[in-house]
Amino acid sequence: MSDIATMTDANLAFVQRAPIAPMRPPLTEAGAIGWLRKNLFSSLFNVVLTLLCALLVVWIVPPMVKFLIVDAVWDGATRIDCLPSPQRPEVGACWAFVIERLGFFTYGFYPFEERWRVDLFFALLAVGIVWLAWLNAPARGLAAINFFVVVPILSYILLLGWPAIGLPRVETTQWGGVLVTIVVAWVGIVVSLPLGILLALGRRSRLPAVRLFSVIFIEFVRGVPLITVLFMASVMLPLFVPDTWSPDKLLRALVGVALFASAYMAEVVRAGLQAMPKGQYEAAMAVGLSYWQMMRLIILPQALKITIPNIVNSYVALFKDTTLVFIVGIFDFLRAIEAARIDPQWATPVTSTTGYAFAAIFYFICCYAMSRYARYVEARLAAGDRR
Amino acid sequence: MTVIDTRGPDSGKPRVPLIYNPKVRGIAFQVLLCALIAFLVWEAVSNAADNLARAKVAAGFDFWNHTAGFDISQTLIEYSTASTYGRAFWVGLLNTLLVAGLGIVFATILGFIVGIARLSTNWLVSKVASVYVELIRNLPLLLQLLFWYNAVLKALPEMRDSLVIPGGGFLNNRGLFLPQPTFHHQALATLIAIGLGVALAIAFVVWAKRRQIRTGRQSPVFTVAMFFVVVLPGAVFALTGFPVEFMFPEKGRFNIRGGIEVLPEFMALLFGLVVYTAAFIAEVVRAGILSVSKGQTEAAYSLGLRPRPTLRLVIIPQAMRVIIPPLTNQYLNLTKNSSLAVAVGYPDLVQVFAGTVLNQTGQAVEVIVITMAVYLIISLVTSFLMNLYNRRVMLVER
Numbered sequence: 001m002s003d004i005a006t007m008t009d010a011n012l013a014f015v016q017r018a019p020i021a022p023m024r025p026p027l028t029e030a031g032a033i034g035w036l037r038k039n040l041f042s043s044l045f046n047v048v049l050t051l052l053c054a055l056l057v058v059w060i061v062p063p064m065v066k067f068l069i070v071d072a073v074w075d076g077a078t079r080i081d082c083l084p085s086p087q088r089p090e091v092g093a094c095w096a097f098v099i100e101r102l103g104f105f106t107y108g109f110y111p112f113e114e115r116w117r118v119d120l121f122f123a124l125l126a127v128g129i130v131w132l133a134w135l136n137a138p139a140r141g142l143a144a145i146n147f148f149v150v151v152p153i154l155s156y157i158l159l160l161g162w163p164a165i166g167l168p169r170v171e172t173t174q175w176g177g178v179l180v181t182i183v184v185a186w187v188g189i190v191v192s193l194p195l196g197i198l199l200a201l202g203r204r205s206r207l208p209a210v211r212l213f214s215v216i217f218i219e220f221v222r223g224v225p226l227i228t229v230l231f232m233a234s235v236m237l238p239l240f241v242p243d244t245w246s247p248d249k250l251l252r253a254l255v256g257v258a259l260f261a262s263a264y265m266a267e268v269v270r271a272g273l274q275a276m277p278k279g280q281y282e283a284a285m286a287v288g289l290s291y292w293q294m295m296r297l298i299i300l301p302q303a304l305k306i307t308i309p310n311i312v313n314s315y316v317a318l319f320k321d322t323t324l325v326f327i328v329g330i331f332d333f334l335r336a337i338e339a340a341r342i343d344p345q346w347a348t349p350v351t352s353t354t355g356y357a358f359a360a361i362f363y364f365i366c367c368y369a370m371s372r373y374a375r376y377v378e379a380r381l382a383a384g385d386r387r
Numbered sequence: 388m389t390v391i392d393t394r395g396p397d398s399g400k401p402r403v404p405l406i407y408n409p410k411v412r413g414i415a416f417q418v419l420l421c422a423l424i425a426f427l428v429w430e431a432v433s434n435a436a437d438n439l440a441r442a443k444v445a446a447g448f449d450f451w452n453h454t455a456g457f458d459i460s461q462t463l464i465e466y467s468t469a470s471t472y473g474r475a476f477w478v479g480l481l482n483t484l485l486v487a488g489l490g491i492v493f494a495t496i497l498g499f500i501v502g503i504a505r506l507s508t509n510w511l512v513s514k515v516a517s518v519y520v521e522l523i524r525n526l527p528l529l530l531q532l533l534f535w536y537n538a539v540l541k542a543l544p545e546m547r548d549s550l551v552i553p554g555g556g557f558l559n560n561r562g563l564f565l566p567q568p569t570f571h572h573q574a575l576a577t578l579i580a581i582g583l584g585v586a587l588a589i590a591f592v593v594w595a596k597r598r599q600i601r602t603g604r605q606s607p608v609f610t611v612a613m614f615f616v617v618v619l620p621g622a623v624f625a626l627t628g629f630p631v632e633f634m635f636p637e638k639g640r641f642n643i644r645g646g647i648e649v650l651p652e653f654m655a656l657l658f659g660l661v662v663y664t665a666a667f668i669a670e671v672v673r674a675g676i677l678s679v680s681k682g683q684t685e686a687a688y689s690l691g692l693r694p695r696p697t698l699r700l701v702i703i704p705q706a707m708r709v710i711i712p713p714l715t716n717q718y719l720n721l722t723k724n725s726s727l728a729v730a731v732g733y734p735d736l737v738q739v740f741a742g743t744v745l746n747q748t749g750q751a752v753e754v755i756v757i758t759m760a761v762y763l764i765i766s767l768v769t770s771f772l773m774n775l776y777n778r779r780v781m782l783v784e785r
């Protein structure tokens with residue numbers, strides 16, 4: 001070994017004894033420039049696309065930031081503060097208007113001294129949702145009962161009132177704003193899941209009459225727009241019941257939304273049921289479980305588990321659809337915005353845009369949070385199947 | 388106890404009480420269910436009859452031929468205040484179909500572009516597309532419509548200061564005014580040429596495909612088809628001396644005369660529907676393309692196909708199979724969502740018929756039933772047609 005080494009040393013003029021330090025990658029391939037070349041300017045077509053998109057971004061984003069934040073009016077008591085003046089020639093979003101009307105947007109015409117009840121309702125609901133949605137929460141079995149049974153009963157008493165225990169009655173005509181939006185969405189959520197499961201089971205039942213009625217209901221409701229269902233609920237429902245009943249206006253809309261959501265939920269659950277391997281059904285029957293035992297103990301727990309992301313996504317759709325109750329005259333959040341926006345007290349050129357921007361932020365936060373949650377659950381459920 | 392006693396010596400299986408017999412239970416349950424539903428329906432109908440009789444509301448469809456007496460801002464067929472409720476129904480239905488048809492075309496184009504853009508290797512393009520999809524999908528359509536209508540279109544300049552569109556159009560807070568083309572009777576030749584061109588193009592495509600299957604030789608299908616569909620009618624149009632005349636809108640002091648008037652309600656509704664549905668279509672397209680595994684592309688390349696034919700012959704046909712069913716759903720959603728027209732005051736079926744006609748006649752049951760039936764029929768026909776197409780695409784699969 002050393003012989004060869006000395007020999008080669010003697011014959012050669014130069015021997016590299018230490019490894020050469022690796023060459024730095026070409027500037028055009030690594031670092032910021034490399035990234036830009038690879039991701040933005042890889043071909044002529046991409047250069048053009050990048051420039052067009054950059055133009056689009058420059059055209060939209062800076063004016064939006066300018067309107068919503070830089071030029072925005074944050075404090076002010078009247079519309080005068082949001083009008084263009086010599087000191088402030090360009091007026092952005094009039095947040096002062098939103099701040100002043102925040103109570104109206106949240107509670108509608110709910111009596112001022114009773115608003116704590118609405119706050120308590122929001123708190124109850126928030127606790128219920130967090131308990132249910134937090135996958136590592138203690139006693140999660142109780143969370144579902146709490147969310148689908150306890151909270152609804154408590155909220156009903158709390159919001160509508162019960163004079164016997166000292167809560168004066170507040171008619172639903174006085175409810176409004178975010179309160180109504182949350183109530184409609186939540187009733188839809190609470191009713192649509194059990195009803196949807198029943199309809200999905202009915203649609204896959206062996207009994208022809210059950211299947212027929214389920215299919216007719218689901219396909220009928222899914223075939224017509226929500227508005228017509230709401231029209232039907234608000235105009236025809238009072239006709240269908242004895243005239244002594246005359247259901248409350250909000251209740252009619254709730255019935256419409258709940259039925260509509262159930263039909264869509266049924267299809268979501270059915271997809272989950274169909275995804276179950278047939279062996280699961282056969283194994284359950286082989287150990288002698290009855291139909292309901294099989295569904296309750298074997299099929300539904302697995303089917304619902306894999307459908308959770310889709311269920312949450314259909315809740316997002318439901319939450320967006322609650323805005324439609326506005327059209328049948330329910331005073332929801334969007335309607336409150338519409339009413340405040342055309343109120344002459346705050347009439348300025350920017351009031352409408354500000355109101356819509358505020359509504360957009362509210363709906364976006366709610367819906368985006370729900371869809372993120374769906375994706376998180378999906379990823380967590382997929383963890384078990386990853387190899 | 389009696390159960391055991393009555394077990395006959397000749398029957399091998401144990402007798403079970405009727406209540407535990409699954410068949411009997413099934414039938415009993417179904418009879419109960421039918422009885423319950425029949426009871427509910429009967430109750431509803433008799434209540435409705437009572438309530439309507441007490442409110443002295445006429446029943447039946449006689450109102451169809453009564454004079455409507457209200458005006459509609461956009462009519463595709465002849466309509467006046469002297470027309471009947473039936474006529475108003477058709478006007479509303481055509482308006483719904485117009486906005487839904489145009490919406491489907493534009494939403495498909497925009498949706499495919501955005502869906503492909505989201506998969507682009509270009510970082511900026513895919514980010515812009517993602518932000519668009521996330522933002523639009525998480526905002527209620529009604530809010531978007533109100534925003535476009537009240538905050539954008541109604542904030543446009545007044546009639547006096549109309550924005551001038553190059554080519555002779557005007558845009559202001561009362562709508563979009565465009566030149567209206569009038570065709571002379573010589574234009575009929577062009578129409579015939581278009582029909583002939585399309586027929587020839589189809590014939591050529593069929594012939595070329597047969598020849599390729601028989602002999603393996605390819606033909607310049609695209610070029611020849613384009614020649615038949617575009618160049619031929621264009622040449623005929625030029626030869627007959629461009630038989631078209633444009634009627635330009637003229638701006639007066641308070642109004643604009645002539646030309647085509649596009650209502651701001653229509654623009655807001657169409658724009659809102661297209662932007663909203665395109666975000667959903669983009670997701671459908673993205674999922675469809677992602678569903679084709681990478682091995683398909685690699686297999687096509689190793690067979691010697693170039694990127695373009697790979698996309699056209701291998702990727703797209705397989706992606707379409709996944710895309711078509713949810714795409715149909717989006718089309719139906721768009722059609723149903725067009726009923727939100729009522730919020731911006733575009734005279735669609737719901738606004739005209741379930742709104743004005745219902746209020747005037749008070750015949751809630753009949754009007755709502757007709758309205759729902761129309762949407763149901765549209766839904767059923769669309770899903771029937773799409774299922775036919777889907778089956779044809781599906782046949783490729785083994």
